Amino acid sequence: MGPQSDRTQGSVVVSQAKRRHRISGDHENNAASPDEPVAGLAARKAAARLLAAVVDARTPLDGLTDHENGHPQYKALDLRDRALVRAILVTALRFRMTISGLLARRLEKPLPPNATALSHILHVAAAQILFLDIPDSAAVDLAVTHAKSDPRTVRFSGLVNGVLRTLARSKQAELAAALAATDEAPKWFSDRLKAAYGVDKARQILAAHRHEAPVDFTIKSDPALWAERLGGIVLPTGTVRVEKLSASVTELPGFEDGAWWVQDAAASLPARLFGDIKGLRVADLCAAPGGKTAQLILGGANVTAVDTSKNRLARLSQNLERLGLSAEIVQADLLKYEPEQLFDAVLLDAPCSSTGTVRRHPDVPWTKTAADIEKLADLQRRLLARAVTLVKPGGRIVFSNCSLDPLEGEALYRAFLAGTADIVDDPLRPGEIAGIDPFLTPQGTLRTTPADLELGPPERSGLDGFFAARFRRAG
Numbered sequence: 001m002g003p004q005s006d007r008t009q010g011s012v013v014v015s016q017a018k019r020r021h022r023i024s025g026d027h028e029n030n031a032a033s034p035d036e037p038v039a040g041l042a043a044r045k046a047a048a049r050l051l052a053a054v055v056d057a058r059t060p061l062d063g064l065t066d067h068e069n070g071h072p073q074y075k076a077l078d079l080r081d082r083a084l085v086r087a088i089l090v091t092a093l094r095f096r097m098t099i100s101g102l103l104a105r106r107l108e109k110p111l112p113p114n115a116t117a118l119s120h121i122l123h124v125a126a127a128q129i130l131f132l133d134i135p136d137s138a139a140v141d142l143a144v145t146h147a148k149s150d151p152r153t154v155r156f157s158g159l160v161n162g163v164l165r166t167l168a169r170s171k172q173a174e175l176a177a178a179l180a181a182t183d184e185a186p187k188w189f190s191d192r193l194k195a196a197y198g199v200d201k202a203r204q205i206l207a208a209h210r211h212e213a214p215v216d217f218t219i220k221s222d223p224a225l226w227a228e229r230l231g232g233i234v235l236p237t238g239t240v241r242v243e244k245l246s247a248s249v250t251e252l253p254g255f256e257d258g259a260w261w262v263q264d265a266a267a268s269l270p271a272r273l274f275g276d277i278k279g280l281r282v283a284d285l286c287a288a289p290g291g292k293t294a295q296l297i298l299g300g301a302n303v304t305a306v307d308t309s310k311n312r313l314a315r316l317s318q319n320l321e322r323l324g325l326s327a328e329i330v331q332a333d334l335l336k337y338e339p340e341q342l343f344d345a346v347l348l349d350a351p352c353s354s355t356g357t358v359r360r361h362p363d364v365p366w367t368k369t370a371a372d373i374e375k376l377a378d379l380q381r382r383l384l385a386r387a388v389t390l391v392k393p394g395g396r397i398v399f400s401n402c403s404l405d406p407l408e409g410e411a412l413y414r415a416f417l418a419g420t421a422d423i424v425d426d427p428l429r430p431g432e433i434a435g436i437d438p439f440l441t442p443q444g445t446l447r448t449t450p451a452d453l454e455l456g457p458p459e460r461s462g463l464d465g466f467f468a469a470r471f472r473r474a475g
Contacts, residue, residue, distance in 0.1 A: 038142070040142050041145055042077060043077060043084050043085050046076075046077060047089055048117070048121050049073050050065070050089055051089060052116060054093065055116075062361065091127040096123070097182050097183060098178050098179055098182045098184060101178055105174075106166050106167060117150060117153050118156050121146050122164070124143070125142070129167055129171060130167070144157050144164075184207075184210055188370050208451050209359055211462075213462065214459060214462075215241070216265045217232070218261055218294070218295065219238075219240055219260045223240050226259065226260060231246060237434070237435035238268075238435060258323040262291075267291060268291070269436060271347060272433055273428065273433065273468060274345050274347070275433075277301040279301075279302070281301070281343045282343060283306060285306050286349055287306055287313075288307040288313055289316055289319055294320065298325070301345075303327040304343070305328065306331075306334060307331065308334065309331075334383055334386055337386075344395050345396045345398075346396075348383060348387040348397065348398070348399050350380040350383050350400070352376050352402060352408050353372060354368075355405055356401075356402040356403055359464070373407055373408060376408060377405075377412055380401065381416060384412075388420065388423055393475020396426060397473065398468060399468065399471070413443075413445060444470075446466065448464065450463060450464065450465060
């Protein structure tokens with residue numbers, strides 16, 4: 001697909017973004033007495049504060065917006081305002097480069113480097129004006145009030161008013177062209193994508209990142225039945241995909257009965273690469289939150305789920321309990337883990353940069369760096385070297401992660417295969433596993449990207465970026 005496809009047409013992106021983030025009931029009239037709080041201001045202040053934490057301090061958004069352990073300013077809001085803050089932040093990050101460009105056109109000179117507080121106020125307001133169904137006047141007035149309330153930005157309140165009102169007046173004329181001309185990512189990230197995939201495929205991936213991902217379900221049995229009940233479709237891989245949920249996940253049919261779990265279609269592939277595992281002892285390393293563990297159990301394996309995090313293992317246990325499944329659960333540092341006996345097969349879905357999940361986590365390009373990728377690739381090499389020692393001679397090892405970067409995938413696979421004496425390649429073959437042939441590489445590895453699996457509208461299409469490779473221990 002070329003750069004002029006529907007994935008990059010500005011008008012399509014704008015209309016779909018507005019439908020997704022329709023926020024009702026916001027207060028347009030923000031007049032208040034000096035002793036009364038301004039309606040909506042606390043939410044905008046929280047959004048700007050959390051945007052600063054993501055962009056300036058490289059703090060992951062999910063942790064900041066966790067309802068139990070998140071940022072205090074976020075937790076102080078009611079659930080409705082939390083939802084609004086989350087929508088603003090996701091939008092501001094998803095379209096950060098376009099917003100930056102449109103704001104820059106309205107400034108006589110660039111903001112000084114120390115004016116980050118002002119920049120975040122402008123971005124929070126611009127995200128609402130350009131992409132959310134919130135009255136422009138409310139977004140502008142609240143931004144001006146916010147600027148006046150902060151000693152760092154009070155002298156810029158007039159600039160905030162002028163820039164944002166001009167932006168609101170001109171958005172219909174300028175937004176589509178700005179979207180079409182912009183790579184929606186920091187330069188380090190877009191450069192690495194272009195080097196890895198070529199300019200056209202990289203642009204398709206970046207365009208896909210502008211769209212919220214659909215919701216995928218791994219079904220315990222009868223995907224066609226659950227596709228009908230959930231209002232979705234069955235993908236060639238067997239996953240059920242729903243473009244837009246009619247209710248929260250916990251309220252959907254089948255949740256309480258443990259009939260399914262949420263898992264991106266790409267994330268469901270690595271566990272299938274073992275083939276027949278009935279009766280085998282299989283270790284799922286770095287196992288939490290347990291989607292792949294559940295797949296291995298359903299495949300008939302006796303599964304040991306290993307993870308270093310007590311909290312993440314508690315979540316894994318809860319998930320398995322809901323699904324009516326059981327596994328041996330071990331809290332351990334994989335690099336020090338010593339099982340009583342070797343396993344027949346091992347799955348290592350390694351910690352990574354998560355650059356394949358930007359549709360779901362648009363903060364990732366802003367919280368990671370090229371140096372982070374190098375460090376994570378080194379960790380993955382060490383974990384993989386350790387995982388190999390846990391499997392019997394002749395046993396299979398599947399290595400995977402949700403990164404788009406070849407340093408964590410293809411390059412690591414080649415180097416590990418060439419530099420590890422007791423490992424042999426076990427390439428995937430066309431026709432071996434249903435539905436995965438479009439994602440096989442000539443080397444017999446698996447590679448998916450958000451630009452793959454074209455199913456019409458971009459909200460229905462795509463996959464998380466994943467890499468997977470299969471080895472055998474020699475013997």
